[in-house]
Amino acid sequence: MRRNQMTSRLAAAACAMGLLLSGSARAADRTAKPDQVKKMEAALPDKAPAQPAKPRKVLVYGNAEGFVHSSIELGEETIVKLGEKTGAWTATVSNDPASFDDLSSYDGVVLVSTTGHFLLPRKGNEKAKDPSYKQKEHQRMQNLFDFVKKDSKGLAGIHAATDAYYDNRQYGELIGGYFNQHPWNEKVGIKLDHPNSPLTKMFKKNGIDIADEIYQFSPKGKNKEGKEEQTYSRKHDHVLLSLDYTTDGRTAKKGKSPDNDYGVAWTRTAGTGRVFYCSLGHREEIYWNPVILKFYLAGIQYALGDLPDPTAGGRTAAAK
Numbered sequence: 137m138r139r140n141q142m143t144s145r146l147a148a149a150a151c152a153m154g155l156l157l158s159g160s161a162r163a164a165d166r167t168a169k170p171d172q173v174k175k176m177e178a179a180l181p182d183k184a185p186a187q188p189a190k191p192r193k194v195l196v197y198g199n200a201e202g203f204v205h206s207s208i209e210l211g212e213e214t215i216v217k218l219g220e221k222t223g224a225w226t227a228t229v230s231n232d233p234a235s236f237d238d239l240s241s242y243d244g245v246v247l248v249s250t251t252g253h254f255l256l257p258r259k260g261n262e263k264a265k266d267p268s269y270k271q272k273e274h275q276r277m278q279n280l281f282d283f284v285k286k287d288s289k290g291l292a293g294i295h296a297a298t299d300a301y302y303d304n305r306q307y308g309e310l311i312g313g314y315f316n317q318h319p320w321n322e323k324v325g326i327k328l329d330h331p332n333s334p335l336t337k338m339f340k341k342n343g344i345d346i347a348d349e350i351y352q353f354s355p356k357g358k359n360k361e362g363k364e365e366q367t368y369s370r371k372h373d374h375v376l377l378s379l380d381y382t383t384d385g386r387t388a389k390k391g392k393s394p395d396n397d398y399g400v401a402w403t404r405t406a407g408t409g410r411v412f413y414c415s416l417g418h419r420e421e422i423y424w425n426p427v428i429l430k431f432y433l434a435g436i437q438y439a440l441g442d443l444p445d446p447t448a449g450g451r452t453a454a455a456k
Contacts, residue, residue: 168209175424176214177221184222185334185434186443192225192243194436199231202252202299207420211248211294214423218433225440233257236276239283244290244440247297247311249417254300281306285407290439294432295417298351305367312404312413313353313368320350320390325380326400333447335403335412335438336376338430343380346425349418350379352398373402374448377414401431403438403448412439 196215198208205211212229219225225243228235233255239245247254255273283289291310299315301307308314327343328336353368379398401414412435416422423429437443 168213172210172420172423173213175421176210176429177217179424179426179429180217180221181426181430181433182221184224184437184442185337185430186224186437188224188437188440188442192219192440192442193241194219194225194227194244194246194440195235195239195242196227196229196246196248197231197235197250197254198229198248199233199254199258200249200251200296201254201256201258203296204251204258205249205296205418207295207417207423208249210420210423211417214429214432215246215248215294215436218429218436222433224433224437224442231258233273233276236279237272239279239289240287242283242289244292244436245280245283246292246294246436248294249296249299250293251296251299252301277301277304277307281310284310284409284411286409288408288441290409290436290441291406291411292432292436292439293411293413295349295415297413298353298415308367309372310406310411312373312402312411313399315351316353316392318349318351318418320379323347324350325382326377327380329375329378330447333376333445334443335431335434335445338427338434339377343377344427346416346422346428347419348416348422350398350400351415352393368399370397370399373399373404374445375399375402377401401435403435403445405448410439410441412436 194215196212198212200208216227216229219227236255253273255276256269280291284291293311296315298311298313302314323345324347325343325345328339328341330336331339331341377400379400381396381398400416404411414432414435416428434443438445
């Protein structure tokens with residue numbers, strides 16, 4: 137995409153500071169592979185399922201303080217291009233925790249495989265040893281909670297966004313669950329739990345077969361009554377996709393859920409805001425799967441408030 141001279145200078149300055157301030161501008165070591173981007177661009181949908189109520193701005197954040205997925209940069213670029221191609225949003229890409237100091241200019245935040253304490257710098261960064269960063273981290277997380285729960289904004293999580301902040305139960309409740317192993321990294325069946333949802337219209341009625349790393353979710357922390365409670369729960373999560381363990385006898389045996397319930401994607405409300413999460417996105421080829429790209433697009437539009445889902449009911453994560 138052609139840029140004028142001023143935009144190019146701003147992008148270069150942003151990269152030098154480590155804060156990636158425009159669409160696809162990013163530091164050299166955080167650039168998606170051109171051949172993969174080309175495949176992704178060829179698979180992008182032409183149209184968004186909903187007309188934005190107003191121009192939307194999205195922060196795409198891919199910092200990972202824990203395990204760093206090789207697909208993060210492609211995932212970031214995918215969210216940028218989805219918005220550009222369909223007009224659903226414009227995106228700012230960042231891996232700088234300082235981006236969460238002020239979220240007021242955004243309508244939504246998209247977390248792309250953000251593992252560990254992602255509001256700290258990546259491991260190896262000397263700044264992570266600075267005690268003042270813990271205080272900043274706490275405030276930045278509170279800013280995210282307030283952004284969604286009080287300011288009626290949106291949060292979307294891709295893949296490893298649930299592999300984070302196990303010591304902060306509010307985060308687990310916000311995103312809808314905590315990662316606990318990935319027994320499957322193979323071709324599996326994914327079924328539709330709500331085939332009539334506007335978020336799942338791109339799938340065939342019998343779901344989809346796909347190869348990717350599939351998560352199971354586990355209880356972490358205690359609820360207000362002091363009882364251990366699973367953060368992933370259909371009481372709170374409006375599950376859109378889940379693992380179809382009936383397609384292969386080996387599939388169910390790999391997991392540890394007593395009821396063989398392995399959610400893959402869901403929505404939930406949090407205070408006055410909305411959350412969309414999808415655990416697909418470990419493998420790079422997920423980001424040039426045209427059906428999954430349409431699903432990401434619809435899910436993020438739900439989080440932004442542009443695509444209502446009447447099948448979601450009243451599931452909610454309480455405001456705090």
